[in-house]
Amino acid sequence: MAITVVALCGSPRRGGNTDLMTDAFLEGARSEGAEVEKFFLDEMNIRPIGPVGDDFAMRDDIRSDDDARMVLERMAAANIVVYASPVYWQGVSAQLKCLIDRQSAYYMAPWLREGMEGCGIFAITAYGAPTEDQSHWVLDPIKVWARNFKARYLGDMAVNAARLGQVAEMDGVLEEAREKGAAAVRAMRGD
Ligand SMILES: Cc1cc2nc3c(=O)[nH]c(=O)nc-3n(C[C@H](O)[C@H](O)[C@H](O)COP(=O)(O)O)c2cc1C
Numbered sequence: 027m028a029i030t031v032v033a034l035c036g037s038p039r040r041g042g043n044t045d046l047m048t049d050a051f052l053e054g055a056r057s058e059g060a061e062v063e064k065f066f067l068d069e070m071n072i073r074p075i076g077p078v079g080d081d082f083a084m085r086d087d088i089r090s091d092d093d094a095r096m097v098l099e100r101m102a103a104a105n106i107v108v109y110a111s112p113v114y115w116q117g118v119s120a121q122l123k124c125l126i127d128r129q130s131a132y133y134m135a136p137w138l139r140e141g142m143e144g145c146g147i148f149a150i151t152a153y154g155a156p157t158e159d160q161s162h163w164v165l166d167p168i169k170v171w172a173r174n175f176k177a178r179y180l181g182d183m184a185v186n187a188a189r190l191g192q193v194a195e196m197d198g199v200l201e202e203a204r205e206k207g208a209a210a211v212r213a214m215r216g217d
Contacts, residue, residue, distance in 0.1 A: 028059055028060055028061045029055070029058075029059070029060045029061070029105045029106060029211045029214050029215060030060065030061045030062075030063070030103070030104045030105050030106070031052060031055045031060050031061070031062045031063070031104060031105065031106040031107075031108065031207075031210075031211070032062075032063050032064075032065070032100050032101050032103075032104035032106070032107050032108070033048050033051070033052055033062070033063070033064040033065065033107075033108035033110060034065050034067060034097070034101065034107065034108065034109055034110065034122060034125060035048050035064060035065065035066050035067060035110045035111075036067055036068075036109075036110060036111035036112070036118055036119040036121040036122030036123075036125075037068070037110070037111065037112050037119060037121075037152075038068035038119070038121060039112075039190060040066070041190060041191050042112070042152075042190055042191065043112065043152035043185060043187045043190075043191070043192055043193045044110045044111060044112050044150060044151065044152050045066075045110075046191060046193050046194055046200060047110070047150045047152070047183060047185065047193055047199070047200065047203045048064060048108060048110045048150055048203075049064070050200040050201075050203035050204045050207065051108060051148065051150060051183070051203045051204070051206055051207035051210075052064060052108075052207060053204050053207065054203065054204035054205060054206065054207025054208035054209075054210075054211075055106070055207040055208065055210060055211045056207075057204070057207075057208055058207075058208045058211035058212060058215075059211070060105075060106075060207075060211045063100060063104075065097050065100070067097075067121040067122060067124075067125060068121045070093040070097065071092040071093045072092055072093050072094045072097070072121070072124050072125050072128065073089050073092050073094070073124065074124050074127060075087075075089070075124075075127040075128050075130055075131060076088040076089050078130060078131055082133045082134045083134045085130070085131050085132070085133060085134075086131065087128065087131035087132065088131075089128075090131075094124075094125055094128040095128075095132075097125060098125070098128065098129060098132065098138065099137065101141075101142075102137055102138050102140075102141025102142055102145075103141055104145065105145065105146060105214050106145065106146040106147075106148060106180070106210055106211070106214055107142075107145055107146070107147055107148075107177075108147075108148045108149075108150060109122065109147065109148075109149050109150070109168045109171070110122075110149070110150035110151070111150075111151055111164050112151060112152045112153065112154075112164075113151055113152070113153035113154075113155075113160045113161065113163050113164050116160075116163045117163050117164070117167070118163075118164050118167060118168075126171065139175070142175035142176075142177050143175060143176045143177065144176065144177065144178060145175070145177045145178065146177070146178050146180045146210060146213065146214045147168065147171070147172040147177045147178065147179050147180060148180045148181060148182065148183075148206070148210050149164065149165050149168040149169075149179075149181075149182035149183070149184075150182065150183050150184075150203070151164040151165060151182070151183075151184045151185075152184070152185050152186075152187050152193065153184070153185075153186060153187075154186075154187070154188030155186070156186070156188075159184070159186070161182075161184030164184075165182050165184060168182075178214075180210045180213055180214075181206065181209075181210070183202065183203055183206055185199055187199075
């Protein structure tokens, strides 16, 4: 059976650095026979989480009429999940954070926990600061998310680029993303 890859793109910029690296990663994955799907979160209806109870098992998603549950179900059913976000004010973008928070409404749901266990996780980020590496603001939380779900952190790609589409002008960046996409699929297949 083909490996399935779901990418969650948290940048609102079509043709931006995160978007381009995500597409290149997926292209590489596809070259290894994977079935890929990308969600451009900014163009979806995903609201912040509403109030939830303290008992994880009794939680309700009071906003379940938007797109969050559908995307989370696709994510949990995939073999590889790509979390892609620019660094926005020392964290992931609100678009990705909203979706991740919404998981809390389904925290004990077997479809989420069993789906994510053993799943491959790859992280993609771009950051604009010229003076220091800011990628850890995005990569560190994603590593924790992988650990929480007993998923398998496959690696990441972080690039210092600020302008729209800058990564396409930089030597080897998109090629590296393609290679990492292909390598992630091979790793999950056990090649
Ligand atoms: C709202 C906002 C917040 C940002 N915060 C940071 C930051 O904290 N650190 C940083 O290095 N770059 C920051 N940047 C720059 C972006 O990370 C950078 O431009 C990145 O390439 C954008 O990715 P994209 O092209 O995928 O949208 C910020 C940009 C925006 C619009």
